Amino acid sequence: MGKERDVLRALYRIGVWSYRKRRELAGILLHPDPPHLHRVYLGGFLLYALHLSVKEAADFIERYSAWLDFDRRITERNLRGIHKRGRSSNSSNSANSANSLNSSSSSNSSNSLSSEVERLGSSVWVGRCCANGYCLEWHRVFLFG
Numbered sequence: 001m002g003k004e005r006d007v008l009r010a011l012y013r014i015g016v017w018s019y020r021k022r023r024e025l026a027g028i029l030l031h032p033d034p035p036h037l038h039r040v041y042l043g044g045f046l047l048y049a050l051h052l053s054v055k056e057a058a059d060f061i062e063r064y065s066a067w068l069d070f071d072r073r074i075t076e077r078n079l080r081g082i083h084k085r086g087r088s089s090n091s092s093n094s095a096n097s098a099n100s101l102n103s104s105s106s107s108n109s110s111n112s113l114s115s116e117v118e119r120l121g122s123s124v125w126v127g128r129c130c131a132n133g134y135c136l137e138w139h140r141v142f143l144f145g
Contacts, residue, residue: 032067037136044082
């Protein structure tokens with residue numbers, strides 16, 4: 001119970017305001033062997049929702065996780081993989097996705113989406129999530145008019 005309280009407080013200190021979300025993330029951290037997708041979800045949340053660096057996220061996971069198979073080197077490598085895929089594209093059309101990211105951050109999402117739809121040949125990323133809310137995969141959708 002003391003370990004769970006420490007994890008919940010630490011999550012609150014780094015910016016997780018929702019009690020439900022803190023419990024969800026604490027459940028992943030305190031599980032002795034969480035599934036890979038849960039670890040990816042935790043890493044993505046730390047990197048993108050809380051804007052932690054790879055080193056900060058690895059430090060946090062190392063300090064508060066109860067994972068039996070924790071290996072800092074593997075965790076940092078996997079966190080860099082999550083970070084890299086979210087920031088850039090693996091395809092040859094990375095300039096188009098970079099413009100898409102810049103336009104969506106500079107304006108609200110509905111205006112950004114309508115401008116993307118109007119541009120022939122543009123692309124957007126669409127997440128496919130399972131029933132419990134974890135994102136399983138991302139698909140690039142090309143808009144052809």
